[in-house]
Amino acid sequence: MNSGKVSKSNWTDEIATLKAQKNAVIMAHYYQTGDIQDIADYVGDSLALAQWAARTDADIIVLCGVHFMGETAKILSPEKKVLVPDLAAGCSLADSCPADKFEEFVRSHPDYTVISYVNTTAAVKALTDVVVTSTNAKQIVDSFPPDAKLIFGPDRNLGNYINAVTGRKMLLWDGACHVHEQFSVEKIVALKQQYPDAEVLAHPECKSAVLALADYVGSTAALLKYSIRSSKQTFIVATESGILHEMQKQSPTKTFIPAPPNDSTCACNECSFMRLNTIEKLYDCLRNESPEIVVDSEVAAKAVRPIRRMLELSDQLGL
Numbered sequence: 384m385n386s387g388k389v390s391k392s393n394w395t396d397e398i399a400t401l402k403a404q405k406n407a408v409i410m411a412h413y414y415q416t417g418d419i420q421d422i423a424d425y426v427g428d429s430l431a432l433a434q435w436a437a438r439t440d441a442d443i444i445v446l447c448g449v450h451f452m453g454e455t456a457k458i459l460s461p462e463k464k465v466l467v468p469d470l471a472a473g474c475s476l477a478d479s480c481p482a483d484k485f486e487e488f489v490r491s492h493p494d495y496t497v498i499s500y501v502n503t504t505a506a507v508k509a510l511t512d513v514v515v516t517s518t519n520a521k522q523i524v525d526s527f528p529p530d531a532k533l534i535f536g537p538d539r540n541l542g543n544y545i546n547a548v549t550g551r552k553m554l555l556w557d558g559a560c561h562v563h564e565q566f567s568v569e570k571i572v573a574l575k576q577q578y579p580d581a582e583v584l585a586h587p588e589c590k591s592a593v594l595a596l597a598d599y600v601g602s603t604a605a606l607l608k609y610s611i612r613s614s615k616q617t618f619i620v621a622t623e624s625g626i627l628h629e630m631q632k633q634s635p636t637k638t639f640i641p642a643p644p645n646d647s648t649c650a651c652n653e654c655s656f657m658r659l660n661t662i663e664k665l666y667d668c669l670r671n672e673s674p675e676i677v678v679d680s681e682v683a684a685k686a687v688r689p690i691r692r693m694l695e696l697s698d699q700l701g702l
């Protein structure tokens with residue numbers, strides 16, 4: 384089935400009706416397009432999405448984000464139906480860490496604790512001791528003794544950043560996100576010259592040369608909070624450009640400039656996977672209750688432990 388005769392202007396009403404009929408809730412990541420963020424019941428970063436998915440009493444969760452976010456929601460709420468508008472919405476970072484290769488790496492370091500970024504498949508989480516997001520990675524790493532032997536995967540940029548701010552020497556998996564890897568240092572420097580009062584806000588998935596230019600480094604939610612409380616008027620934002628929607632909404636008089644990619648011929652600061660979801664597909668998936676996230680029960684039984692451990696630690700840390 385497709386969205387048939389429903390016109391774009393009616394989607395808001397139609398989606399609201401379907402949500403009420405089906406006791407469904409819509410959760411969206413900040414990297415979704417503005418129309419999806421505006422229609423969602425909850426908009427947040429990866430940690431917030433996992434926390435909401437664990438707590439909701441809805442029967443259906445429509446997770447407007449990428450596949451690993453849907454998997455995390457399903458693992459935390461297996462009795463609920465978890466839908467993602469486009470199942471092909473993957474993640475280059477998660478793809479950079481195949482479970483079989485990661486298992487070899489983990490097995491070759493048997494006395495190490497395994498910390499995995501949430502941007503991983505359920506199969507990688509099943510090999511993990513504790514999951515982290517960019518909001519809680521530093522605090523969770525800090526919760527281990529200073530001499531603990533730690534593996535961190537899959538993002539080498541986030542891992543390098545956490546090593547630098549905690550003074551650790553965690554063993555890193557060599558993965559990266561195709562969006563955050565390609566911000567241009569030269570173009571950010573040029574923008575800084577053009578807007579000398581602007582602050583650079585960067586996500587820790589960016590390369591260290593970009594982070595070195597940043598006035599503030601944090602998760603999407605942390606960058607948003609910083610942009611609200613900062614007295615500055617202009618911000619150069621080095622993360623997926625979807626976050627600018629909420630930044631601009633929260634601070635209508637401030638100016639937000641997306642950090643440019645190396646390749647000026649592409650919209651490479653947009654995540655091609657995140658952007659597979661559209662409002663039309665959101666409507667269709669809620670109406671058809673498909674496509675649905677399915678996680679193998681044995682994998683889920685192993686993956687739920689490190690995710691729950693992250694949620695417990697985050698609660699203790701007040702995150």
Ligand code: 13P
Binds near residue numbers: 517
């Ligand atoms: P956060 O939502 O944790 O900031 O992560 C960003 C991201 O890359 C999601 O894919």
Ligand code: SF4
Binds near residue numbers: 561655
């Ligand atoms: Fe994955 Fe990067 Fe897209 Fe985030 S922005 S979902 S890390 S590919």
